[in-house]
Amino acid sequence: MLKRLLVTSFLLAMPGVHPAFSQTCETLQAGPSGRVVAISDGDTLDLDTGLTVRLVGIQAPKLPLGREGFEAWPLGDEAKALITELTLGESVSLYYGGESRDRHGRALAHMLVDGDAGQVWVQEEMLRAGLARVYSFPDNRSCLEYLLAAEGQGRVERRGIWRDPYYAIRDAADPDSILERDGGYELVEGRVLNADRVGSRVYLNFGRYWKEDFTVVIETPGLRVFEQAGIDPLSFDNAVIRVRGWIDTLDGPRMLVTHPEQIEVLARP
Incomplete structure (x- = not known):
């Protein structure tokens, strides 16, 4: 219950809707759509189409996910809870800004939740909540200036991971x-x-x-x-x-x- 209240407070504190995503990241290419049916961790989700999506441009605190001897990073559960609140059961649209698949076959995509009031850019929300950091590759660098700004907002406001010495x-x-x-x-x-x-x-x-x-x-x-x-x-x-x-x-x-x-x-x- 406490964790759900924490996640809800993140959502209420953030504007949420991204009314001009296509103008902000105009270099992106539209990808497939689907409904989110499962969450692995704070940056990996499954769609009803069978596609697994690794949210490009961010890294959420890691969870063991069955890896023997792997210690969960602090706030990994909170990151998973927030992305669950944002996306589970929702219709989403994917956008590509570089390499579209990783070696595991996962889609490397920006994700927008298609809400009644507009679209929510999931990466931006995770960063502003302080439950992810910007994480990029030379073959996937689109929109990073906006993601860095969102990370900076979360850091200045000392949200999420920015209160934990592990992420200092x-x-x-x-x-x-x-x-x-x-x-x-x-x-x-x-x-x-x-x-x-x-x-x-x-x-x-x-x-x-x-x-x-x-x-x-x-x-x-x-x-x-x-x-x-x-x-x-x-x-x-x-x-x-x-x-x-x-x-x-x-x-x-x-x-x-x-x-x-x-x-x-x-x-x-």
């Missing part, structure tokens, strides 16, 4: 705290001490000791995407940025960046 934005100047998140999907903020090209890679260094300090790495495929977008990664030198991605510990804590939308510039020198 990490300080690039504290590499030990980032090391503790090895294998995790994280947001990290800090000033780039220097941006340097070495061979076929660009390194954004946040400290003087690259084997110990946090580093962002952009490899050749990613550099091509940056070039196509007209962005020179070396321009991040001395900028304060927020970067998102998976943490690994090859030569100290680092993050591999594959496309520009993983980096938000917060301040330039």
